[in-house]
Amino acid sequence: RHPAWADIRAVATEIARLTGALLGVLAEGGNAAGAWLAGAVPHRLPGGRATARAGRGVRGMFEQARRGYLLFGGIEPSADFAGDAAAAQAQAALAGAERVVAITPFATDELRAVAHVLLPMGSFAETSGTYVSLDGTWQSVPGAAQPVGECR
Numbered sequence: 001r002h003p004a005w006a007d008i009r010a011v012a013t014e015i016a017r018l019t020g021a022l023l024g025v026l027a028e029g030g031n032a033a034g035a036w037l038a039g040a041v042p043h044r045l046p047g048g049r050a051t052a053r054a055g056r057g058v059r060g061m062f063e064q065a066r067r068g069y070l071l072f073g074g075i076e077p078s079a080d081f082a083g084d085a086a087a088a089q090a091q092a093a094l095a096g097a098e099r100v101v102a103i104t105p106f107a108t109d110e111l112r113a114v115a116h117v118l119l120p121m122g123s124f125a126e127t128s129g130t131y132v133s134l135d136g137t138w139q140s141v142p143g144a145a146q147p148v149g150e151c152r
Helices: 005-019 032-038 058-063 081-098 111-116
Strands: 068-072 099-104 117-120 129-132 138-141
Touching: 005 111, 032 129, 058 081, 068 081, 081 111
Parallel strands: 068 099, 099 117
Antiparallel strands: 129 138
């Protein structure tokens, strides 16, 4: 997230090349490789293919506030965005939206304050899923517990 990330990566890549070292890069979040494969990033289609018409990323949706937002998976506006300024921007955009729907395993006070509708979902531990590591390894896991009540 550093503003000079492209330059830092270029220098690190050159150092690795000159020294014969391997360069490793950590993903932006859990299952980032899976998001690319699923087409769940603004500039990719399923299979990781490039799209001719890119959508907006999360930052863009908060910089140019939308009429509505769908928060999926337990998003906490004050904690799930890069830095205090981004979190404040997210909170302001959500507070000003006509409609915010949160599909979440956690009904927190913060979500109750910004969401017009809260829909229950099972947590990651209650659902089966597949994660894709940065080296392309698929790791499938079964749910460890049954979802509570009406969660899906």
